[in-house]
Amino acid sequence: MRIDLHTHSTASDGTDIPAELVRRAHAAGLDVIALTDHDTTRGHAAAIEALPQGLTLVTGAELSCRTDGTSMHMLAYLFDATEPALLAERELVRDDRVPRAKGMVAKLNALGVPVTWEQVARIAGDGSVGRPHIATALVELGVVPTVSDAFTEQWLADGGRAFVEKHETDPFEAIRLIKGAGGVAVFAHPAAVKRGRTVPESAIAAMAEAGLDGIEVDHMDHDPDTRARLRGLAKDLGLLVTGSSDYHGSRKTVALGEFTTDPEVYGEITRRATGAFPVPGAGGV
Numbered sequence: 259m260r261i262d263l264h265t266h267s268t269a270s271d272g273t274d275i276p277a278e279l280v281r282r283a284h285a286a287g288l289d290v291i292a293l294t295d296h297d298t299t300r301g302h303a304a305a306i307e308a309l310p311q312g313l314t315l316v317t318g319a320e321l322s323c324r325t326d327g328t329s330m331h332m333l334a335y336l337f338d339a340t341e342p343a344l345l346a347e348r349e350l351v352r353d354d355r356v357p358r359a360k361g362m363v364a365k366l367n368a369l370g371v372p373v374t375w376e377q378v379a380r381i382a383g384d385g386s387v388g389r390p391h392i393a394t395a396l397v398e399l400g401v402v403p404t405v406s407d408a409f410t411e412q413w414l415a416d417g418g419r420a421f422v423e424k425h426e427t428d429p430f431e432a433i434r435l436i437k438g439a440g441g442v443a444v445f446a447h448p449a450a451v452k453r454g455r456t457v458p459e460s461a462i463a464a465m466a467e468a469g470l471d472g473i474e475v476d477h478m479d480h481d482p483d484t485r486a487r488l489r490g491l492a493k494d495l496g497l498l499v500t501g502s503s504d505y506h507g508s509r510k511t512v513a514l515g516e517f518t519t520d521p522e523v524y525g526e527i528t529r530r531a532t533g534a535f536p537v538p539g540a541g542g543v
Contacts, residue, residue, distance in 0.1 A: 261290040261519040263316060263527075264333060264446065264474065264502030268383060269293075269301030270320075271390040273507030276301035277308035281542070284310040286514040290524060290536070292316035292335060292502070297351045298386050299339045309539035316527075316536050320446060321436075322351050324426035328455045329416050330445065332432045333474065333500075336531030337441025344435040347427055352386050354425040359387045361422035362414065366392075369419060371401055389414050390509055405509055409453060416454035433469050440533025444472040444500055449488060450479035459491055466495040471530060476501025476517040478510075498523050 266272035267279045274282060276293065279301075283291040293305050293315060302317050309315050318335040337344060359378060366373050373395045381398075382391040393408035402408045411418045427435075429445075436443040445465065449456055462473065475488040476499075492499045501517040504510070528536055 259289040259521045259524070260287055260515055261521060261524045262288055262502050262505070262515050262517075263290075263292040263318075263335070263444075263500050263519050263524070264294050264320070264477075265291055265505040265514065266295050266320075266507075267293060267301040267305070268385050269298055270295035270386045271382075271388045271506060271509065272385075273509050276305035277542075279505075279507075280305050280309050280313060280315065280539075283514050284313045284539075288313060288515050290314045290316060291514075292318045292333075294318040294320045294333055294335075296320050296386055296388060297322055297348045297355075299348075302339070306537050308542040309537060310542045311539045313539040314536045315539070317534050318441075319348065321348070321432050322424070322426045323429040323432050325429050325457060325461060328457050329426060330429060330457055331447070332427075332429055332436070333444040333446045334432075334436040334439075335442040335444065335527055336534040336536070337436055337439035338533035339439075341439035341533065344439040344441075347431075347435055351425055351427060355387050358422050358424035359389075359392060362389070362392055362420050365420040365422065366396075366413075371396070371399065371420075373399060390506065392420075394509065406452075429465060430468050433465060437469050440531060442471045442527050442530050443469065444474055444498070444527075445470060446474045447477045447479050447504065448473050449484045450477070452479055462491065463495055466497055470497065471527070472498030472500055472523070474502060475499045476519075477504060478512045478516065479504075498526060500527075 267276040393405040
């Protein structure tokens with residue numbers, strides 16, 4: 259089995275609509291794909307409707323979190339999307355995205371960059387607006403050559419010249435909410451130093467004590483030495499190890515299935531989840 263547990267669609271900051279995403283996943287030879295858009299589940303219904311036979315969908319979301327001034331992301335799998343407490347927190351985070359993005363546009367304008375809110379809104383479309391959409395605008399304007407090049411201290415990285423904070427969930431609260439909704443919690447790309455500051459291993463240990471299920475180890479932002487170190491940490495803490503592409507369509511160079519999760523780990527995730535079940539493809543539309 260080939261299992262990719264971290265992807266994004268146009269419901270957040272990917273470039274593929276959910277239906278196209280699952281079709282591409284099937285064409286790439288995947289058996290299981292998780293749709294984990296940022297702080298939203300709006301893409302799930304369309305993905306399920308188009309799900310090809312032979313491909314299974316794991317419903318999920320990537321929650322924006324912050325601890326001790328450091329941003330981080332928590333992958334939530336197979337939770338009850340209607341559970342009130344987690345739903346309310348997702349909406350709170352999502353609703354803060356627009357004023358935050360407008361604040362970053364204003365900072366960029368002050369730096370002499372002629373980006374407009376209308377341009378960013380066009381790029382975001384119906385998705386939850388975020389920094390990748392602003393980064394895409396900077397690429398369109400020729401300010402940076404790629405989206406990744408916008409995530410530096412010069413521009414949009416945490417603490418960067420155009421960075422603006424938004425409401426983000428405390429990770430311990432996120433774990434509590436995910437578990438309360440019957441889901442499984444996995445810390446996404448915990449050592450992605452290119453994105454800015456990362457949380458210390460002591461914090462990951464504390465999260466493990468609080469119910470964290472796993473950490474995403476096999477990821478494009480982790481080099482081989484980092485992956486080896488994280489595997490050792492996961493073993494010491496009794497955490498599951500996942501791998502995934504963090505696919506964003508044409509917004510990033512990584513391909514679907516470039517990194518994958520062991521089938522035994524996937525089985526354990528589905529065993530632990532009580533909020534929802536994986537959805538087998540019925541042929542799509």
